[in-house]
Structures are given as structure tokens and as C-alpha cells.
Amino acid sequence: MSLGISGAISKRFIRSPLTPLFLIAALMAGMIALMTIPREEDPQIHVPMVDVVVNADGLKAGDAVELITKPLEIILRGIPGVEHIYSTTVDNQVVVTARFVVGTNEDNAVLLVNDKINDNLNRIPIGIPQPLIVGHGIDDVAIVTLTLTPKPAAAQHWDPAALTQLATKLQGELIKVPNVGLTYIAGEDPEQIRVEPDPEKLMLYGVTLQQLVARLQEANKAFSTNMVRNDGTMDGVDIGGSLQGIPDIGLLLVTTRDNRPVYVRDVAHVVLAPTPLENQVWAYTRNGTQWTRTPAVTLAIAKRAGANAVTVSHDVLTQLNTLQGQLIPSDIQVQVTRNYGQTATQKANELLFHLALATVSIVVLIGLTIGWREAAVTAVVIPTTILLTLFAAELMGYTINRVSLFALIFSIGILVDDAIVVVENIDRHWAMRDGRSRLTSAIEAVAEVGNPTIIATLTVVTALLPMLFVSGLMGPYMGPIPAVASAAMVFSFFVAMTIVPWLMMKFSKNLTSEAAHEDHEGRLSRLYVAIANPVLKTRRRALNFLLLVGAATLIACSMFYFDLVKVKLLPFDNKSELDVVLNLPPGATLEDSARTIFAMSRVAGKMPEVVSMQAYVGTAAPFDFNGLVRHYYARQTPELAELHIVLSDKSQRSRESHAIAVDLRTQLDAQVLLPPGGVVKVVEVPPGPPVIATLLAEIYGPDQATRLAEAQKVKALFKSIPFIVDVDDSYGRPPPRLQITVDQDELEYFGVQQSDVNDTIRDLFNGVGVGYSYRGVDRPPLEIAFGLPKTGLTWNQSVASTPIPANNLPGARGVVELGQVVSVSQTLGSRSIFRRDGHFADMITGELAGEFEAPIYGMFAVDKAIEKTDWGSMPKPDIRFFSQPDNEAKPSILWDGEWQITFVTFRDMGIAFGVAIHPAFDRVAPNRFGTHAVLT
Structure with missing residues (x-):
């Protein structure tokens, strides 16, 4: 008989000394x-996001959109x-985010944005400062976070x-570890030498x-000139120096x-104190049923790209x-609040x-x-195939993660088929005992x-390949499945053709009787025939069987429609961490946020699964990949807070993290009172690619008033549905603002320059960096900062003085009180303005918990x-599932969030499978219309 490709390969390897090698x-x-x-x-998803931040001092949000946001988007x-291009515009600031396609190199993305901005600086309006460009990527996510907090005593x-x-x-010590990447300190509050002016003095x-700041800056200036001759040598020339310590600064002469x-100490308080930042970080330590709260900071450590976590x-x-006991004192405890290396292992x-x-098995x-x-x-064959597949996966740039290993587990039942087919056929040929040698029988088998094995292998590979063409964030998650499983199938075929026959020949030396095997094989055959014969006996019975299968399929599919079976794109994983995100309305103080987060910590602390907690008030916690996509690193204002909860190992608790999150959300809703406009979100680590929100509705319309009215109506509908939780919006509430207006008549009367008024107010409330007080090697310099103390950052009679x-003051005193030339009033600022891909939009976000947890049910x-809602005089919005509206004259709603990932995934898979199914059909089935069947 003709050996073909497979027989020729087997013949060459079955007795070759190279086979065992x-x-x-x-x-x-x-x-x-x-x-x-x-x-x-999880797989590494490279989806660079580059933020372009522009300070737009004095501009309302609506004006900033027209002057800055739109030109930047273009x-x-x-x-x-x-x-995609997203932008958020508020009073005095614009943030435009360019999100690149998945797989783009983060460094290249930042360079492209930087070059493009620099090439178009002429399009930036006059008076607008140069944009700040900040890139973020997956390699910025910390794999280890260390929370430093004192022991309670x-x-x-x-x-x-x-x-x-x-x-x-x-x-400074940990960055010496090989392959450590970005590091930063969350909640840092460094000391400064602060010069805090006393307005009355x-x-x-x-x-x-202006006099005081200028005097400090001049006294703290140092520079060098060219070398000079001095007694036969060439000496360098240094001029000036830095101010040394509080006494040196306090005794600096300002004027007479x-x-x-008049010295600095006569008109200002010179103190060594932390920066007047509106943030706090607290660590919670459990002692039985009691919790102790102590101040803390967290050191976040990321790895370099491609390094092993x-x-x-x-x-x-x-x-x-x-470093314990050397650099770290004995009264400091270091809590490892994140260890992705351990969880990956x-x-x-x-x-x-x-x-x-x-x-x-x-x-x-x-x-x-x-x-x-x-x-x-x-x-022998399965481990060999798996190990070869891991080797190929490393060459292809994949890592060992839950997706690539799932691909191996998924393919194990398929990759063993080749070996079983070859093993069984060799065994069958040997059982014939027709005079052929075992070697010849094995090769012919x-x-x-x-x-057929080649065709089956190619067919399986063809069926898997469509997953390789999924785009978007889901692509890197699904990519390892077809790549790794296809590699496993190919290796399985070659192992079956080369190693399996060699092993069969080696194991054939101690053959046992095949009688039991023949009898056992006969029983299986008889069972199959007993089942198949009645079905295939007549054409009518076969057709009835197919109709029965079709009906059963329709019944199974109808279970989704009648909610008898609930669907979800990916199941929740059992993680060891949760986050509770707090958004109070604009204008809330740091103390308001702290009180609320403390109340939430008391609720969470009652759960036995909670090991430790960290509260971040007015500052961002170390972000994960979910926080990277949601821009949690930008949460730097007093009304925002986050409670990071560390759970016990899943082997030590009966409930999964999702059940704990659902219970925690219920308890927080019942026990923590929020002010109007306050929102609490229980955030879990997503099982798949992160999104801005699981359920996301983008509202489009002809103008801001219409969009806002429609969005508020849709938000109310979100809240009316029991299984939609954590409802929030993108527009927020108008923030309270203090409007300081300069009286032009008083300026003219007193001969005051408006620039002096502006500089005075800015220096009082923003502060001024004077320079640094240098202290030599191993002692970091201290910043010298000028500005009001934290307790003085308010408008009162003292500041007004x-x-x-x-220049024209009667009596020639030369100064006038600030309050004499300005007036102060309380106003409201602008709402946030959100744009996506050049369209104005307001977003309503939510999560799902309870009866249904897939976004399709919420949608x-x-x-x-x-x-069902009566919209009255308001137009009822159109509902869209796939793309932004071409005509925004009529309001519309576009569903985004997890639904968009689901749609793109199945769309791309469907298109790729439609292309792949034709060659697969050609390989496995004879075609009545003339297509040649290659199955033999």
C-alpha cells in the first residue's frame, strides 16, 4: 500500500536512533x-492611553471646549x-486622552503624541500654556504594594x-532590585521649610x-562664572548659596x-511642616474583632516590560x-497589600x-x-506535547497565565485524539496476525x-483560528487560546507520527493476550451498533432524529429568552482584594470624605474574610489594570476617597470574593448615609478586559441642556431597576466656587496694578516654590515653600488685609489692603463636559448585581x-447598540461598556469563522456540487 506522508514519516522514525533523542x-x-x-x-494587554493635560486658567468649561479641547482632538x-479620543473639560482645565489600538507600544504612543503636539503648537491658542503629556500603560501597574504604618503602640x-x-x-533601596520598573509613593506628604505669611503683620x-517672595528667591540663588586667576592657580567662582535651616531664613532681612x-520672622512664620495637601492615608490592622487605624503611606512597585512578575x-x-531591623525600625510594620507574583504563582x-x-484522567x-x-x-505523549507547546508559547511571546493554561486544558481532549487513533490502529493491525511483521504492520497502520488525522488536525486548527482575529481589549485574552491550542494540535500530530510508533514497538516486547481486549472492544462496538442502528435504519428515522435534535436545540435556545438560563461573557474570579470607591459631591471637604470612609471601614471590618484595609482620602490608591482604564490615578481631590480591602486566601474562606462584594454593597447601602449626590461603588477585579463601567449608556443630543435632561431621566430609570447598582454619571454637580472680582475704579484710585492683585491672590492660595535648602550627601534637600498654612486657606478678614x-495712596504709605480693591461672591462652576471621538456625550454608568449580572439584561x-416612560415634552431617545449617531438633532442612547466588548468579540469571531468554515467543510465532507473531497 502507498504510505503517504504520515507513513513515510513513521517509517523514518520508528527505528531511528534519533527518535529517543x-x-x-x-x-x-x-x-x-x-x-x-x-x-x-492575566495576559498582558498593551493598550496605551496618553493624557494631554492643559491648564486653562480663567476659562469656563464651555469656553475651554471651543478654545482648547476641539483643536487638541483634531x-x-x-x-x-x-x-478613540476622550476628553473631559472642567473650569480651568482640559484633559484629552488618546487611546491607541491594542498592541501599540506604550513608549511609541507617547512619542507620537508628543511629536504631533509639537508639530502643531501654532494651533494652540495664544496665552494657553504648553500641554503636559503623560502616558500610561500596563507596565505602570504595580505588581507589589507595601503599606508602611506604625504599630499601634x-x-x-x-x-x-x-x-x-x-x-x-x-x-531607594528597592529600585536596586533587577527588573524593577516604575515606583511611586501613594499618600506621600514630604516635609518642607514653609514660610507662611501673616497678612496683618x-x-x-x-x-x-512680592517683596517677601523676591527677597527669599534672591537670597537662595547660587550660580557660577568663568574661572579666574588666583595666586597662580585657576579657580572656579561660585556666587551665592542656599538658605540653611529655619533660623537662617527667619533672620533674613527684608527691608527697613x-x-x-524688618526680618522674615517679623512678617511670616517659618516652620518645618508637611505640605498643605488635602490627602490622608490610613491603615487598618485587625486584632481579633477590633481594628486599629494608624497613619500610613504605600510604596507601589511595578516591573519592567517583559519581566517575570x-x-x-x-x-x-x-x-x-x-532591610527589616536595619532601614525599617522595629516599631514599623510593612503590610504587603498586593503581590501579583504570589497570585500568579x-x-x-x-x-x-x-x-x-x-x-x-x-x-x-x-x-x-x-x-x-x-x-x-x-x-508519555501528552506531557511531551504539552511541554513542546509551552516551549512554542515562550517563543511566540506568550506567558503562563490563566488563559494560556486554559487553552492547554481545553486542547488536551483534542490533542490526545491523534495518539489514540494511531495507538488503536497499530494495535488492531497487530491483532490481525496476517503474517506481516510488527514493524510493517505498525507503519501501514x-x-x-x-x-484523516492530518485533515482532522487542520480542521480543528481552522475552527480555532477565528479567535485569533478578535480585535479590541478581548483580543489579547482570546489570542492565546487559538495560538496555544493550535500549536498543541500540530505538535500532537507530529508526536503521534514519530514517537507513538516508536513507543509501541518498544512496549510490544511484553505483549499480553489480546483476547480480553478484543472482547472488550466488541462490547463497545455492540453498544454503539445497538444505539445507532435504530436511528440509521431508514431515511425517515434519520430525518426524524435530525428534527428531534433541531427541536431540542430550539428549546435549549429558548431558555435564554425566558431567562431560565442566565448568560455572562466571563465568570467572576475568586480574588483576594476589593475596592470601595467613594465620590462625594464637589465642595465636600477632606474631613467629610474621611468621616464617610471611616464609616464604610467599620461596616467592612465586620466581615470575617477581611484581613486588612487601607483608606486613601483625597489621593489615589495604587491603581490596577482596571484603575488604569478608569483613570483612578487621577482621583486627587478632597471629595474622592477609596477603601482598599484585602481578603483572606480563598482556601481559608467559604465565600467567593464576588459574594462578599455583593454582601458588602448591601451592608453599605443600609448603614452608611451619603449626602445628596454622593456615590459609593464596590469595585471588583474584572475577570476579563476592564471597561469604564459594566453598564454604560452614552447620551447624545443637539445641545447641552437637552443631553442633561435626557441623561437625568435615564439615570432615574437606571436606579429604578433593582439589579442595576452603583449608578453614577459623568456630568456631576456644579462645583461651588469663590468669585473674586477686581474693582477697576478702586485700582485707578489707588494706583494699583491688576497684575499685583492677581499675583498676590495666586501666591496666597497656590503658594510659591522658593527653592531648596541643601543638606549634603545622603540627606535629601528640603523644599522652601511660600504660602498660607492649610488652616489659613480661606477668605477672611485676615487674608483681605x-x-x-x-502708587497713589494718600499719605504715601505705598500699600493698600487687598480687600479694598476686590469683592468676593459665592457662585457655582460649570458641570464637567465629556466628549468621545468628537461628539458631545453624557454618560450614565452602573454595575449589575443580584438576579442578573450580564449587561445585556440591564440594557x-x-x-x-x-x-414605557412618559417623556412629556421631551423627545424620546433612539436606542443604538453599535455606533455613534450621524445626526445628533434627535437625542439618542448608545450602549457601551462590557456590551461593546461582547459585540466586537462575537462579530469578529463570526466573520473569521464564516471565512474559515468553507475550507473546513471542504476538508471533512464530500460536496454534492463537485467540490473534491480529500477525506480518504
Whole structure:
């Protein structure tokens, strides 16, 4: 008989001395890959987001949109690779975000944006400062976070400034660890030498802020000139120096009044104090049922691109242990509040265990149904194929994560088919005992099933490949499945053609009687015939069977329609962390946010699964990938806070993290009272690609008033549906603002320059950086900052008495009080203005919990509510699922969020599968219309 490709391969390897070497090489290469391939919990998704931040001092949000936002959007839209452009415009500031297509290099994305902005600086309006360009990517996400907090007994000896100083030293040591990437300190509050003016004393001595700031800057200036000759040598020349310490600054002469010197200490308080930032970080430590709250800072450590998270995190913690008792005092405890290396190891080990368990199950099944020899061959073939696949995965740039290992587990049942087919056919040919040698029988057995095996392998690969063409954020999640599973199938085929026949020949030396096997095979055959014969006996019966299968399929599909079976794109994973995000209305103070977050911590602390908590008030917690997409790193204002909750290991608790999150949300809603406009969100680590919100409705319309009215109506509908929770919006409430108006008549009367008024107010409330007080090696310099203390940042009579230069003042005193030339009133600012891809839009966001947890149910529920609602004089919005409206004259709603990922995933898979199904059909089925069937 003709051997074909498969028989020829088998003939060459069945007795070749290279075959065992190939087997050993495959095992060694796979073991090396298993030890060296990077491990992580989730696939790396490179989706660069570049923020372009522009300070628009004095501009209302509506004016800033026209003057800055739109020109920037036009500039960024011309950059190749930009997928979406988002912008948020508030009073005095514009943030435009360019999101690049998945897979773009983060550094290249930042360079493209920077070059494009620089090439179009002429399009930036006059008077607008140059934009600040900040890039963010997956490699900025910290894999280890270390929270430094004093032990309860020593809490009174440590303040945020001292903790910041310790964290800075620790940061300097840990960056020495190989492959450590970006590091930063969350909640840092460094010390400064603060010069805090006393407006009343300034007025008493007739000293203006401009005089005081200028004197400090001049006295703290140092520079060098060219070298000079000095007694036969060439000496460098240094001029000036830095101010040294509080006494040096306090005794600095500012001016004289009435022939008496006026020093800095006469008109200002010079103190060593933390920066007047509106933020706090607290750590909660459990002691039985009691919790202790102590001040804290958190050191976040990311890894370099391509580095192994397991190795980096292990090295960081090893270095940390060596610093305990040396750099880190005994009264400081370091809480490891995030360790992605540990979770990646646990997840990889868990999946590798299941992979081994699946292999053992298949080997045992084959041993019970076919025989020990076949089981032994399979026990060698499957690990060899898996290890070869891991080697190929490392070469393709994949890592060991839950998706790539799922691909291996998924393919194990398929990749064993090739080996089983070859093993069974060789066994069948040997059982014929027709005079052929075992060698010839084995080769002909492989040749007999070789072509069908090739077709089956190519068909499976063709069926898997459509997942490789999924675009968007879901692409990197699904990409490893077809790549790794297809590699496993190809390796499985070659192992079946080369190693399996060689192993069968080796194991054939101790053959047992085939009688039991023949009888067992006969029983299986008889069972199959008994089931298949009645169905295939007549054409009518076969047709009835197909109709029955079709009806059963329709009934199964109808279960989705009648909600008998609930669907979700990806199941929730059992994580060890949760976040509670607090958004109070604009104008809330840091103290308001702290009180609310403390109340939430008391509720969360009652749950037995909670190990530790960290509260971040007025500052952002170290962000994860979900926080990167949602821009949680930008949460830097007093009304925003976050409670990070660390749960016990999943092996030590009965409830999964999702059940804990649902329970926590219920308890918070019942026990924590929020002011009007306040929102609490319980945020879980998503099982798949992160989105801005699971349920996201974008409202489009002809003008801002119409969009706002429609959005408020839709938001009310969101809240009316029981299983839609954590409802929020993008427009918020108008923030309270203090409007300081300059009286032009008074300026003219007193001869005051408006620039002096503006500079005085800015210096009072914003502060001025004077420079640094240098302290030598190993002692970081202290910033010298000028401005009001934190308690003085308010408009009162004292601030109003601040002197400003006056040229025409009667009596020639030379100064006039600030309050004499300005008036102050309370007003409301503008709402946030959001734009996406050049369209104005207002967003309503929500999550799903309870009866339904897939966005499709929330979408349909809101759609039904929209149809039933009486919209009165307002136009009822059109509902869109796929794209932004071309005509915004009529209001419309576009569903986004997780739905968009679901739609893109199945759209791309459907298109790719439609292209792939034709060649697959050609391979496996004869075509009555003339297509040649290659199945033999």
C-alpha cells in the first residue's frame, strides 16, 4: 500500500536512533520553558492611553471646549493608531486622552503624541500654556504594594511626613532590585521649610508679598562664572548659596521701616511642616474583632516590560526582609497589600495541577478501556506535547497565565485524539496476525489513518483560528487560546507520527493476550451498533432524529429568552482584594470624605474574610489594570476617597470574593448615609478586559441642556431597576466656587496694578516654590515653600488685609489692603463636559448585581423602561447598540461598556469563522456540487 506522508514519516522514525533523542530534547526544551517562561495571572494587554493635560486658567468649561479641547482632538485624531479620543473639560482645565489600538507600544504612543503636539503648537491658542503629556500603560501597574504604618503602640511617634521619609529611603533601596520598573509613593506628604505669611503683620510693616517672595528667591540663588586667576592657580567662582535651616531664613532681612530692620520672622512664620495637601492615608490592622487605624503611606512597585512578575516580586520581598531591623525600625510594620507574583504563582500552579489531573484522567481512562500499553504510550505523549507547546508559547511571546493554561486544558481532549487513533490502529493491525511483521504492520497502520488525522488536525486548527482575529481589549485574552491550542494540535500530530510508533514497538516486547481486549472492544462496538442502528435504519428515522435534535436545540435556545438560563461573557474570579470607591459631591471637604470612609471601614471590618484595609482620602490608591482604564490615578481631590480591602486566601474562606462584594454593597447601602449626590461603588477585579463601567449608556443630543435632561431621566430609570447598582454619571454637580472680582475704579484710585492683585491672590492660595535648602550627601534637600498654612486657606478678614503695592495712596504709605480693591461672591462652576471621538456625550454608568449580572439584561430592562416612560415634552431617545449617531438633532442612547466588548468579540469571531468554515467543510465532507473531497 502507498504510505503517504504520515507513513513515510513513521517509517523514518520508528527505528531511528534519533527518535529517543528527539523525545529527550522535547522534554528538556519543555522543562526549560516551564521554568523560565514568565508567569502572571492575566495576559498582558498593551493598550496605551496618553493624557494631554492643559491648564486653562480663567476659562469656563464651555469656553475651554471651543478654545482648547476641539483643536487638541483634531490634532490627536491625525495620529496613526489612535482608536478613540476622550476628553473631559472642567473650569480651568482640559484633559484629552488618546487611546491607541491594542498592541501599540506604550513608549511609541507617547512619542507620537508628543511629536504631533509639537508639530502643531501654532494651533494652540495664544496665552494657553504648553500641554503636559503623560502616558500610561500596563507596565505602570504595580505588581507589589507595601503599606508602611506604625504599630499601634508607636502611632503617636510617626506622622505622614516621617513615614514619607522612611518610604523614600526604602524606595531607594528597592529600585536596586533587577527588573524593577516604575515606583511611586501613594499618600506621600514630604516635609518642607514653609514660610507662611501673616497678612496683618505684612500690612503693619508695609511689606508686600512680592517683596517677601523676591527677597527669599534672591537670597537662595547660587550660580557660577568663568574661572579666574588666583595666586597662580585657576579657580572656579561660585556666587551665592542656599538658605540653611529655619533660623537662617527667619533672620533674613527684608527691608527697613522707620529705621528699624524688618526680618522674615517679623512678617511670616517659618516652620518645618508637611505640605498643605488635602490627602490622608490610613491603615487598618485587625486584632481579633477590633481594628486599629494608624497613619500610613504605600510604596507601589511595578516591573519592567517583559519581566517575570513572580521573580521580581520574590526579589523585592527578599530585599525587604533584609532591610527589616536595619532601614525599617522595629516599631514599623510593612503590610504587603498586593503581590501579583504570589497570585500568579498560585493561579499557574492551580491550573498546572488541573492540567496534570486531566492528563492522569485520560491515561486512566485509556488504561481501563484499551489497555496498559496504550495508556503508557499516552502517558508519555501528552506531557511531551504539552511541554513542546509551552516551549512554542515562550517563543511566540506568550506567558503562563490563566488563559494560556486554559487553552492547554481545553486542547488536551483534542490533542490526545491523534495518539489514540494511531495507538488503536497499530494495535488492531497487530491483532490481525496476517503474517506481516510488527514493524510493517505498525507503519501501514499509521499510513492508513495518516491522511484523516492530518485533515482532522487542520480542521480543528481552522475552527480555532477565528479567535485569533478578535480585535479590541478581548483580543489579547482570546489570542492565546487559538495560538496555544493550535500549536498543541500540530505538535500532537507530529508526536503521534514519530514517537507513538516508536513507543509501541518498544512496549510490544511484553505483549499480553489480546483476547480480553478484543472482547472488550466488541462490547463497545455492540453498544454503539445497538444505539445507532435504530436511528440509521431508514431515511425517515434519520430525518426524524435530525428534527428531534433541531427541536431540542430550539428549546435549549429558548431558555435564554425566558431567562431560565442566565448568560455572562466571563465568570467572576475568586480574588483576594476589593475596592470601595467613594465620590462625594464637589465642595465636600477632606474631613467629610474621611468621616464617610471611616464609616464604610467599620461596616467592612465586620466581615470575617477581611484581613486588612487601607483608606486613601483625597489621593489615589495604587491603581490596577482596571484603575488604569478608569483613570483612578487621577482621583486627587478632597471629595474622592477609596477603601482598599484585602481578603483572606480563598482556601481559608467559604465565600467567593464576588459574594462578599455583593454582601458588602448591601451592608453599605443600609448603614452608611451619603449626602445628596454622593456615590459609593464596590469595585471588583474584572475577570476579563476592564471597561469604564459594566453598564454604560452614552447620551447624545443637539445641545447641552437637552443631553442633561435626557441623561437625568435615564439615570432615574437606571436606579429604578433593582439589579442595576452603583449608578453614577459623568456630568456631576456644579462645583461651588469663590468669585473674586477686581474693582477697576478702586485700582485707578489707588494706583494699583491688576497684575499685583492677581499675583498676590495666586501666591496666597497656590503658594510659591522658593527653592531648596541643601543638606549634603545622603540627606535629601528640603523644599522652601511660600504660602498660607492649610488652616489659613480661606477668605477672611485676615487674608483681605494682605497689602498690595499702591502708587497713589494718600499719605504715601505705598500699600493698600487687598480687600479694598476686590469683592468676593459665592457662585457655582460649570458641570464637567465629556466628549468621545468628537461628539458631545453624557454618560450614565452602573454595575449589575443580584438576579442578573450580564449587561445585556440591564440594557433590555432600561430599554423597556424607556418605552414605557412618559417623556412629556421631551423627545424620546433612539436606542443604538453599535455606533455613534450621524445626526445628533434627535437625542439618542448608545450602549457601551462590557456590551461593546461582547459585540466586537462575537462579530469578529463570526466573520473569521464564516471565512474559515468553507475550507473546513471542504476538508471533512464530500460536496454534492463537485467540490473534491480529500477525506480518504
